[in-house]
Structure formats: C-alpha cells, structure tokens
Amino acid sequence: MNRILLEKLQLHFGHASFRPGQREIIERLLSGQNVLAILATGGGKSVTYQLPALLLPGITVVVSPLISLMIDQVQQLRTRRRIPAAYVNSSQDPAESREILRELGNGVYKLLYISPEKLQQPYIQSVLKRIGVSLVAIDEAHCISQWGHDFRTDYLRLPDAIKHLGNPPVLAVTATATEDVRKEISQLLQIAQENVMSQPLNRENxxxxxxxxxxxxxxxxxxxxxxxxxxxxxxxxxxxxxxxxxxxxxxxxxxxxxxxxxxxxxxxxxxxxxxxxxxxxxxxxxxxxxxxxxxxxxxxxxxxxxxxxxxxxxxxxxxxxxxxxxxxxxxxxxxxxxDDWQIHQHMVEKEYPTQLQVMQFFQAFKTAASANKDAWGPTEMTEEMVQMLTFYAEQTGLDQEVAAASDSGAEHVQRIWQETEKRKRLKKQKLYEMLRYVEDVNDCLRKKLNRYFGEEQVAxxxxxxxxxxxxxxxxxxxxxxxxxxxxxxxxxxxxxxxxxxxxx
The missing domain is CATH 3.40.50.300 (P-loop containing nucleotide triphosphate hydrolases)
Known part of the structure; x- marks a missing residue:
C-alpha cells in the first residue's frame, strides 16, 4: 500500500513524499476510520481526501462552503491532476445538475464537490446512496461547530445526511480549531480522540x-x-x-x-x-x-x-x-x-435578529409562510437570518403543528431568541479576544496567537x-x-x- 500511495502522489500531485501527517490521515481513512485533521493553511489538506478518492470504490463526496472554491478546485483536478471531478451547487440550472448526477451513476467521476445545502436534498441523497459513497470529506469543518467563528446551520445538519448515505467514513478538515471546536466536531461526527490529528499552527517563515x-x-x-x-x-x-x-x-x-x-x-x-x-x-x-x-x-x-x-x-x-x-x-x-472594533460590533448586531424579528418569524412559520418573503413585513430579514431562525426553531422542538397550536407563541419566541443571543454573545467574545490580542503590547505576537489555539511553538x-x-x-x-x-x-x-x- 505504501508504494501505491507514493505512486499516486507522484503521478497526480507531483510530490515524491508526503507532508507531515498526510500519510497517517490517508491510511486511517482507507481503513474505514473517521478522522478530524487540523492542518495549517497551506498544509496540504486537499491531498488527504483527493488521493484516497482514487483508491476507494464509488464516489468521494466533498462538502465545500463556497461556489467559487468548488469551481476552482474541480478545474484544478481536471486540468492539473488528471482526476475526474464535478460539482453540484446553486449556480447550476436543474438540468445541468441532473446530468452530472446521471454521469455519476455511470462512473464518470471520482469526486463530487457539493454545498451543504444541496446535500440536504432527499433526491440527491438517494442518488448518491444508490451509487455508493466511499468517503465524505467536510472542508472548512469548523463551520459545523457552534463554537467556531464561521458557524453555518446547514453544516450542523451534515451528520443526518451522512447517515442517509449509509455512514461512510468521514474526514473533517480545517486549518483552525480551538479545543472546544475540536470536541464538538468529534462528537457530532463520531470521531475518536486518537483520530484527531493536528499539525502545529505556527508558520515559522x-x-x-x-x-x-x-x-x-x-x-x-x-x-x-x-x-x-x-x-x-x-x-x-x-x-x-x-x-x-x-x-x-x-x-x-x-x-x-x-x-x-x-x-x-x-x-x-x-x-x-x-x-x-x-x-x-x-x-x-x-x-x-x-x-x-x-x-x-x-x-x-x-x-x-x-x-x-x-x-x-x-x-x-x-x-x-x-x-x-x-x-x-x-x-x-x-x-x-x-475604534476598529465598532465595525464588527455593528456587523454582529445586523447579523442577528431582534426579538421583534423573531416574533415575525414565528408568525410566518406558524402559517407555513416562512419561505415567502412577503410574510416578513417591513423588517430587514436576510436569507441567512431566516435559515438561522429555522434551524433554532427545529432545535427547540418547534414544528408547524406545534406552532399552529400555540396562541401567542411567546414561549417559543423567547427560546429561539435566547439561542440566537447566545450565538451573538459568542461572536462578540471572539471579537473581544481579537481586541485583547492587539491591545496587549508587551507580549510576543507569535506566542499570543499560538497560545490561543493551545500551542506553545514559537520557532x-x-x-x-x-x-x-x-x-x-x-x-x-x-x-x-x-x-x-x-x-x-x-x-x-x-x-x-x-x-x-x-x-x-
């Protein structure tokens, strides 16, 4: 196996040897284990799932948060790596997406890049399950954690999607993760502590x-x-x-x-x-x-x-x-x-709903009109805010039947608003930590940065x-x-x- 891995690495990626940690991650995935890989930006994260995709049967599904990122990586795989890959996201019309899914069934591709939102769709899940998914790679995996700085609600629904695909091995990759983020990702994706593989954050150069x-x-x-x-x-x-x-x-x-x-x-x-x-x-x-x-x-x-x-x-x-x-x-x-911090403070206030907006959401939810923008009245509700409120409504046990049976909905509104307020406080805490980093002028910048992520390297x-x-x-x-x-x-x-x- 060692020889085959090196041959594939040389042929498709042009490297004669692995970077630190890559081989261990790949070997554990090939043996069917779930892995969390924390590799510094530029540390070769993509190789850890692109190379196994060439050796595993069926399809490797890569969950990616940005359309531009998907397109760029698929183009590179096709032109530079000679690896058959495709993507499915909201930039395509339905006919184009169906054609790619049809080609998947014919064995044309080895990797499918997909947004977390698209992977929630039952039809796509059924097609992928029929084809056979050998590995799910979750890029920017910190998005799955409510403790992460870039939490996205559709990422938190990924464990259910993976179960519908037949529970294939999972690789979660990210460049930055505090101890709290690592714990939550591991718990949600059932990753054993010994399979949390972390490389030093410190970039010496x-x-x-x-x-x-x-x-x-x-x-x-x-x-x-x-x-x-x-x-x-x-x-x-x-x-x-x-x-x-x-x-x-x-x-x-x-x-x-x-x-x-x-x-x-x-x-x-x-x-x-x-x-x-x-x-x-x-x-x-x-x-x-x-x-x-x-x-x-x-x-x-x-x-x-x-x-x-x-x-x-x-x-x-x-x-x-x-x-x-x-x-x-x-x-x-x-x-x-x-006063730089005020910019982000303002952004956070705009990102999260007021109690009035939560009440309006509840009324629209109650009438099954949450997808209808006209139901929101004059308040400014972004699509991201509606998705967030829908997610927290589900988390608090609210569904259409429960909402319809509620008169004022005050209790549900309060619980949903408390959840969003908790998330807002976390964002403000992260801003405060950034502020503390720049305000403390007497300590080494490298030490402070690495210490935040639980590391002591300062070379x-x-x-x-x-x-x-x-x-x-x-x-x-x-x-x-x-x-x-x-x-x-x-x-x-x-x-x-x-x-x-x-x-x-």
Whole structure:
C-alpha cells in the first residue's frame, strides 16, 4: 500500500513524499476510520481526501462552503491532476445538475464537490446512496461547530445526511480549531480522540507585525505606501466593501502595481476572473474582504496586510496563513485604529435578529409562510437570518403543528431568541479576544496567537514579530512598474474616490 500511495502522489500531485501527517490521515481513512485533521493553511489538506478518492470504490463526496472554491478546485483536478471531478451547487440550472448526477451513476467521476445545502436534498441523497459513497470529506469543518467563528446551520445538519448515505467514513478538515471546536466536531461526527490529528499552527517563515495608527488618514497613507514597497504578490484585507473600494481607487491614483478589489457584492463571474488573474500572476495585489482567499492555491504570496481589525483570531490565523506556502519568508502586518472594533460590533448586531424579528418569524412559520418573503413585513430579514431562525426553531422542538397550536407563541419566541443571543454573545467574545490580542503590547505576537489555539511553538526563521524585533526592510523590494499607468482615466478615478470617501 505504501508504494501505491507514493505512486499516486507522484503521478497526480507531483510530490515524491508526503507532508507531515498526510500519510497517517490517508491510511486511517482507507481503513474505514473517521478522522478530524487540523492542518495549517497551506498544509496540504486537499491531498488527504483527493488521493484516497482514487483508491476507494464509488464516489468521494466533498462538502465545500463556497461556489467559487468548488469551481476552482474541480478545474484544478481536471486540468492539473488528471482526476475526474464535478460539482453540484446553486449556480447550476436543474438540468445541468441532473446530468452530472446521471454521469455519476455511470462512473464518470471520482469526486463530487457539493454545498451543504444541496446535500440536504432527499433526491440527491438517494442518488448518491444508490451509487455508493466511499468517503465524505467536510472542508472548512469548523463551520459545523457552534463554537467556531464561521458557524453555518446547514453544516450542523451534515451528520443526518451522512447517515442517509449509509455512514461512510468521514474526514473533517480545517486549518483552525480551538479545543472546544475540536470536541464538538468529534462528537457530532463520531470521531475518536486518537483520530484527531493536528499539525502545529505556527508558520515559522511568517513575520508578524502590528501597527497602531491614530486615524484613518494615517492608516490609508501607510498602507498605500506599503502596497508599493513590499515584495509581492500580496493581499490586503479590509472589513467592509466600502474600505476595499476606497483603497483600490486611492492606490490607482498614485500607485504603479496591478491592483484590483474583490468583495461579495461583485458578480460571481467578475470575482472568478479576478481570482484567476491573481493566480496567474496578472495582478500584483488583491484588496479584498474576507470573501477572498478560502482555498486559494498560490504558493508565492509574500505578504498579507490587514487594513482593519479582523473579526476573530481564527479569521486572522487563516488569512495570514495564505502567506509563503513555498517556504519563503513572508510578512503579515495588522493596522489598528482604536475604534476598529465598532465595525464588527455593528456587523454582529445586523447579523442577528431582534426579538421583534423573531416574533415575525414565528408568525410566518406558524402559517407555513416562512419561505415567502412577503410574510416578513417591513423588517430587514436576510436569507441567512431566516435559515438561522429555522434551524433554532427545529432545535427547540418547534414544528408547524406545534406552532399552529400555540396562541401567542411567546414561549417559543423567547427560546429561539435566547439561542440566537447566545450565538451573538459568542461572536462578540471572539471579537473581544481579537481586541485583547492587539491591545496587549508587551507580549510576543507569535506566542499570543499560538497560545490561543493551545500551542506553545514559537520557532521562526527570519524574524519573529514587531514585539521581539523586526526589520521591515527585509520584505521590501523595488517599486514595480507594471500596468497601472496614470493616464486619462485618472480623473474618473479621482471622481470615484471623492464619492467613496466620507465627507469631512
């Protein structure tokens, strides 16, 4: 078996040997065991389920949270790895999805990437069960845990879906997981403690920097200068779409590198094009919200700038983990203005429902109108919020019959609202932990980050962090004259910038 694994690894992935932990994970999966693998960003998570898929009979189902991520990985598998793969998600019309499911039955594919929402559908479950699923891989598995920073209700329904598929072996993979998250994932997916396999979070080649600035103007000036001076390619993360647009427009007025913005408000095809350009080296810098980066396979990213405070330590660790996957020295810098936390505080308040909104949800639920947007009245209810409320209604034992028999529903409303409030408090706690990280100026940044995830490793290669001593010039290069020329478009950019900047 050892020889076969190495042959497949060389043939399809171009590697002569496994990275630490990969072989052990694969061998346990092939023996039918459930495994939780916590591998640092860039640690080779995808190999741990893509390679077993080639050796197992039937289909390997990969649950993936983002459409763009699915499309990118399937394209890479087909073109670079010569592995037959397909995806099913909401971007396809029903006829296209049915055709892929038909081809699955004919043995055309070895891997099927699917969203957690699609995997809930009884028809898809019945087709997959008939074909035979040999392995279920759950990517970004921290989404399954209510203790995780990016909890999604459809992930928590996965254990039932897996049972309907005949309980095939399960691999849960993630880059970041605290002890609480690990415990909940293991409990939900029936993973034995000895099969929780974790690699060190510490990335020795990444230097960590923290820069406190007094106001927005100073921050923008420093970040624009860094974008010009740092060796690239690189990513600049912003907390809001508006910050992305302002920074891109500001840079294009005076900078010389190829820079583009990326956020969830863009059309999906535009986002895919920008992502492809960055991967191919046609862009030097991406300025983005956290919508960008998950699953990005680009080993030569040399820096990540956090323009604003991230929402959690988990998000921060994942985003800086995209630096230096080729082992070369990389640089992560976080800029912090004292009131940054208010951005995320506002987002959290908007993300979770008020008690009035829960009452409106209950009334719509009671009349079986929860899928009808007109039933919500004038309150602002996002689709994600409705899904969350539906999930917590199910968790508290509420169904259509129970709701119909209830007069006011006050008790049910209170229980559902308490559950959402519990989740909101957890989000605020994670924000507080991130705030504590930047406010404590006397401790090593690497120690604080790793300690949060229960690790004590602090080794580094070139530099550790700004607290321990850091030569920023080591990560700077010559200004790159590429394609962003100042031409007749500068006036249009200046007008756009004036509209985006806050009025004084």
């Amino acid at each position: 990444i230097a960590l920097d923290l820069v406190r600035v007094s106001d927005e103007g100073e921050r923008r000036e420093q970040v624009l200068q860094l974008m010009d001076e740092l060796k690239g390619p690189g990513i600049v993360y912003c907390s809001t779409r508006n910050a992305v647009e302002v920074l891109v427009a500001s840079y294009q007025l005076q900078g010389s590198k190829r820079v583009h913005g990326y956020h969830g408000g863009m059309e999906s095809m535009e986002r895919m094009l920008i992502q492809s350009q960055f991967l191919l080296g046609e862009l030097d810098v991406i300025v983005a919200t956290n919508a960008f980066g998950m699953g990005i396979d680009k080993p030569d990213i040399q820096y990540v700038i956090h323009y604003q405070l991230p929402s959690s330590m988990e998000a921060y660790a994942q985003e800086i983990g995209r630096i230096g996957r080729n082992g070369q020295p990389g640089y992560a810098v976080l800029f912090y203005v004292e 580094f290669t070139l530099h550790c962090c700004s607290c321990c001593g850091l030569d920023r010039q080591a990560y700077q290069g010559d200004r790159t004259n590429t394609t962003n020329k100042k031409d007749e478009n500068s006036w249009d950019l200046r007008q756009a910038l004036e509209k985006l900047l806050p009025k004084k």
